[in-house]
Amino acid sequence: MSELVKKRLFHGFISMHILHHAKEQPIYGSWMVSELAHHGYQLSYGTLYPILHGLEKEGLLISSSSNVEGKLRKYYSLTPLGDEALVELRNYLKELSDEVMERYHE
Ligand SMILES: [Zn+2]
Numbered sequence: 001m002s003e004l005v006k007k008r009l010f011h012g013f014i015s016m017h018i019l020h021h022a023k024e025q026p027i028y029g030s031w032m033v034s035e036l037a038h039h040g041y042q043l044s045y046g047t048l049y050p051i052l053h054g055l056e057k058e059g060l061l062i063s064s065s066s067n068v069e070g071k072l073r074k075y076y077s078l079t080p081l082g083d084e085a086l087v088e089l090r091n092y093l094k095e096l097s098d099e100v101m102e103r104y105h106e
Helices: 003-024 029-038 045-057 080-105
Strands: 061-068 071-078
Touching (some): 003 061, 003 080, 029 045, 045 061, 045 071, 071 080
Antiparallel strands (some): 061 071
């Protein structure tokens, strides 16, 4: 799979992953990069930050800065709109996963 194709397809997966974790607890950039690395995604900040900013701009996430050991860290939390989006996305994911995985096992 080419990097361009990967980037485009993974954009949605990563967005959903971010919303999912932001629902559990406020997340920040480097935490998200290592979390995604556990799932096999090698993600640069140059890819992650535009996605975070986009989700914030769309009103799905809200950010707040706090001082951690002398450095300002930006935390992102899920908004009520983001929560609605997550519920909706979950249904699409389930639908897609059921179909794709079922075919895969045939
Ligand atoms: Zn995760």
